[in-house]
Amino acid sequence: MMTDPPERPNFSSFFNDEKVLITGGLGFIGSNLARRLVAYGARVTVVDNLEPHHGGNLHNVEPFKQHLRVHVADVCAEEPINQLVAGQAYLFNLAGQSSHLDAMSNPLSDLRANGIAQIQILEACRNHNRDVRIVFASTRQVYGVPRYLPVDERHPAQPVDINGWNKLAAEGYHQVYYRAYGIRSTTLRLTNTYGPGMRIKDDRQNFLGYWVGLLLRGQTLRIFGNGTQVRDFNYVEDVIDALLLAACSSGAVGASWNLGGGQPYSLLDTAQHLIAAHGGGDYECVPFPAERIAIDIGDYRASAEKIRADLGWKPNTSLPDGLQRTFAFYRANLSHYL
Amino acid sequence: MMTDPPERPNFSSFFNDEKVLITGGLGFIGSNLARRLVAYGARVTVVDNLEPHHGGNLHNVEPFKQHLRVHVADVCAEEPINQLVAGQAYLFNLAGQSSHLDAMSNPLSDLRANGIAQIQILEACRNHNRDVRIVFASTRQVYGVPRYLPVDERHPAQPVDINGWNKLAAEGYHQVYYRAYGIRSTTLRLTNTYGPGMRIKDDRQNFLGYWVGLLLRGQTLRIFGNGTQVRDFNYVEDVIDALLLAACSSGAVGASWNLGGGQPYSLLDTAQHLIAAHGGGDYECVPFPAERIAIDIGDYRASAEKIRADLGWKPNTSLPDGLQRTFAFYRANLSHYL
Numbered sequence: 001m002m003t004d005p006p007e008r009p010n011f012s013s014f015f016n017d018e019k020v021l022i023t024g025g026l027g028f029i030g031s032n033l034a035r036r037l038v039a040y041g042a043r044v045t046v047v048d049n050l051e052p053h054h055g056g057n058l059h060n061v062e063p064f065k066q067h068l069r070v071h072v073a074d075v076c077a078e079e080p081i082n083q084l085v086a087g088q089a090y091l092f093n094l095a096g097q098s099s100h101l102d103a104m105s106n107p108l109s110d111l112r113a114n115g116i117a118q119i120q121i122l123e124a125c126r127n128h129n130r131d132v133r134i135v136f137a138s139t140r141q142v143y144g145v146p147r148y149l150p151v152d153e154r155h156p157a158q159p160v161d162i163n164g165w166n167k168l169a170a171e172g173y174h175q176v177y178y179r180a181y182g183i184r185s186t187t188l189r190l191t192n193t194y195g196p197g198m199r200i201k202d203d204r205q206n207f208l209g210y211w212v213g214l215l216l217r218g219q220t221l222r223i224f225g226n227g228t229q230v231r232d233f234n235y236v237e238d239v240i241d242a243l244l245l246a247a248c249s250s251g252a253v254g255a256s257w258n259l260g261g262g263q264p265y266s267l268l269d270t271a272q273h274l275i276a277a278h279g280g281g282d283y284e285c286v287p288f289p290a291e292r293i294a295i296d297i298g299d300y301r302a303s304a305e306k307i308r309a310d311l312g313w314k315p316n317t318s319l320p321d322g323l324q325r326t327f328a329f330y331r332a333n334l335s336h337y338l
Numbered sequence: 339m340m341t342d343p344p345e346r347p348n349f350s351s352f353f354n355d356e357k358v359l360i361t362g363g364l365g366f367i368g369s370n371l372a373r374r375l376v377a378y379g380a381r382v383t384v385v386d387n388l389e390p391h392h393g394g395n396l397h398n399v400e401p402f403k404q405h406l407r408v409h410v411a412d413v414c415a416e417e418p419i420n421q422l423v424a425g426q427a428y429l430f431n432l433a434g435q436s437s438h439l440d441a442m443s444n445p446l447s448d449l450r451a452n453g454i455a456q457i458q459i460l461e462a463c464r465n466h467n468r469d470v471r472i473v474f475a476s477t478r479q480v481y482g483v484p485r486y487l488p489v490d491e492r493h494p495a496q497p498v499d500i501n502g503w504n505k506l507a508a509e510g511y512h513q514v515y516y517r518a519y520g521i522r523s524t525t526l527r528l529t530n531t532y533g534p535g536m537r538i539k540d541d542r543q544n545f546l547g548y549w550v551g552l553l554l555r556g557q558t559l560r561i562f563g564n565g566t567q568v569r570d571f572n573y574v575e576d577v578i579d580a581l582l583l584a585a586c587s588s589g590a591v592g593a594s595w596n597l598g599g600g601q602p603y604s605l606l607d608t609a610q611h612l613i614a615a616h617g618g619g620d621y622e623c624v625p626f627p628a629e630r631i632a633i634d635i636g637d638y639r640a641s642a643e644k645i646r647a648d649l650g651w652k653p654n655t656s657l658p659d660g661l662q663r664t665f666a667f668y669r670a671n672l673s674h675y676l
Contacts, residue, residue, distance in 0.1 A: 119449060157495075169507040
């Protein structure tokens with residue numbers, strides 16, 4: 001039975017004057033979230049280690065940096081995260097390492113960024129702020145190779161790479177801290193997110209950002225395999241909506257929800273949309289490199305029916321529209337991202 | 339359809355003169371395994387950090403130490419594990435931290451022992467010995483609160499504590515290293531294991547060992563709750579059989595199997611069996627402490643049908659018999675374990 005989705009909260013009245021901490025807040029999604037929260041009148045603190053292989057970039061907050069507290073620090077250390085967490089009403093927990101290949105070549109580094117850091121953050125909450133409301137950004141990678149499509153939240157979690165296992169365990173840590181200490185958290189499992197502020201100089205964040213960067217440099221896109229593989233995408237502003245809705249919901253505690261749910265595209269179609277949005281460019285299909293095929297998940301598209309029913313969220317931005325806005329941003333800001 | 343279980347391999351001819359490394363090899367299960375392998379003529383190396391809160395105890399290998407190479411070292415460091423792994427035919431990977439309460443009070447320490455150490459061990463295999471055959475000791479704790487009984491391997495993995503999530507991720511690491519690098523491993527999910535060599539001075543390893551220690555000191559057993567909670571137990575020699583059978587099997591690669599499968603007992607019945615085996619003692623029922631109820635899993639008993647069908651393993655030692663042998667050991671060796 002389909003029920004009417006709940007009415008959308010008014011973010012401005014909800015977050016106005018509220019204290020909000022964003023871990024990974026100089027990164028792609030964190031900085032877009034910070035901008036929105038600043039616009040709603042929240043008192044926003046971001047913490048980010050600006051690790052060169054991750055997504056943090058000071059330019060991401062340049063236009064509104066006077067309205068933020070910015071801490072460049074590593075949350076793997078007990079300080080300053082203890083002090084930063086104390087007194088916050090909301091914690092958007094977006095810190096992490098997202099490269100699957102980097103996690104395979106340096107698994108201890110991934111465990112540090114996605115495991116140790118998460119425990120340190122949750123320990124800070126346990127010891128200094130059990131009333132904080134957490135929204136944690138996880139990944140579709142926890143599902144591994146889909147056994148059916150679209151992937152809903154009942155799909156077994158069977159990651160195929162180190163990053164997926166560490167992110168799954170981090171989801172688990174959040175559940176444990178809710179169950180044992182009452183610290184309320186909601187997990188969102190993101191699929192490919194794209195838009196202004198994403199890492200475009202390499203494929204460490206996601207392949208779509210890398211492709212945007214290649215086209216802007218006049219280079220040829222390389223598609224691994226025959227290009228029929230299917231992915232889904234969310235424009236970053238839609239993801240921000242989901243993060244905010246989750247934080248506003250009292251019913252979402254202890255749950256994990258998929259994002260995704262928009263129109264899926266083959267890699268070939270995706271490449272063609274990028275080239276159209278850029279106004280030119282080339283692609284070629286090349287064989288899968290061995291290190292990628294070992295951790296490839298095949299086709300993926302998510303069902304976001306649960307978050308639609310529970311929170312009224314759905315993606316609103318089409319891939320062509322989102323790509324137009326993305327290229328417009330990078331044409332104006334390219335030097336800060338290459 | 340029930341098929342006949344496969345014929346048991348001859349361990350003496352299988353392991354004779356083979357190079358075998360046991361991580362956690364001074365611990366309860368590791369040292370019992372080492373003794374058996376030495377008896378089969380294997381060239382056994384054990385590595386153990388002798389961390390005071392874990393299970394390692396030099397006395398465990400005292401009677402046969404001249405037939406072993408013993409390394410007291412921390413496998414979280416890149417050396418010496420790289421050197422120790424090189425050239426081994428078998429790796430019984432039993433290193434870890436098993437206290438659920440300690441993992442909750444010090445989750446970073448648990449992540450170090452069950453996460454960082456495991457990645458370091460697997461990295462050593464990737465870089466120095468991809469042909470090694472691994473048997474990894476995991477835990478029933480990965481299942482969390484049973485949704486049905488007995489728990490078989492299709493039961494969802496939804497741990498309720500930090501230890502369970504870290505062990506589940508460590509199982510995942512082993513699968514990833516098999517899938518990506520061809521490093522063959524088999525995971526056994528142990529339930530309560532008891533017998534000579536277990537930690538009895540506190541409840542860090544398992545409650546049954548703690549109870550043995552209490553009775554030997556003339557102290558009263560405390561049962562949390564009303565005592566109707568069900569558990570299953572394996573005598574350590576049965577667990578050693580399972581570890582050896584898994585290592586001998588070429589078909590077990592990439593799989594996880596439950597142990598358990600013996601007669602389940604309520605905590606009350608367990609206490610009464612202990613008191614009978616000891617020849618006296620008392621117990622009392624007390625309310626669950628808050629920190630325990632937060633991570634309690636309720637009744638648990640495993641189905642070990644899969645490993646029976648695939649490897650011909652089943653537990654052979656009854657609880658009364660195993661407890662007799664256990665108390666006999668501790669009466670003769672008590673000073674080394676209290």
